[in-house]
Amino acid sequence: MTKRGLRKRRRPIEAKATGVAEDTARYEREMAIDEFGPMTAAARARWARAKRKPGRPRRGKGAKVISVSVERDLLSRSDALAKDLGLSRAGLIERGLQAVLAAKGRN
Secondary structure, three states: OOOOOOOOOOOHHHHHHHHHHHHHHHHHOOOHHHHOOOOOHHHHHHHHHHHOOOOOOOOOOOOOOOOOOOOHHHHHHHHHHHHHHOOOHHHHHHHHHHHHHHHOOOO
């Protein structure tokens, strides 16, 4: 059974006799770190992205969490509309704010 990059499986007895020494040889070296050089700019950028904690994706200049009081009936109707449009509540509110600002000429 061979797939890309995988070795052919050996029978257990054969593996014990021939494969153990060659399989463990890579662990007998000193430090593998000695084989590496300084990071390139691209590698440094990849490393910085990998180290960064996951979070919400940034949209525009980022988001600000706010607390808004809304009448219950208006909220339930807007939630139903958001569901019909396939949006979140925040997405519907964002669209509404953009529409009002555009209507007033304050894009």
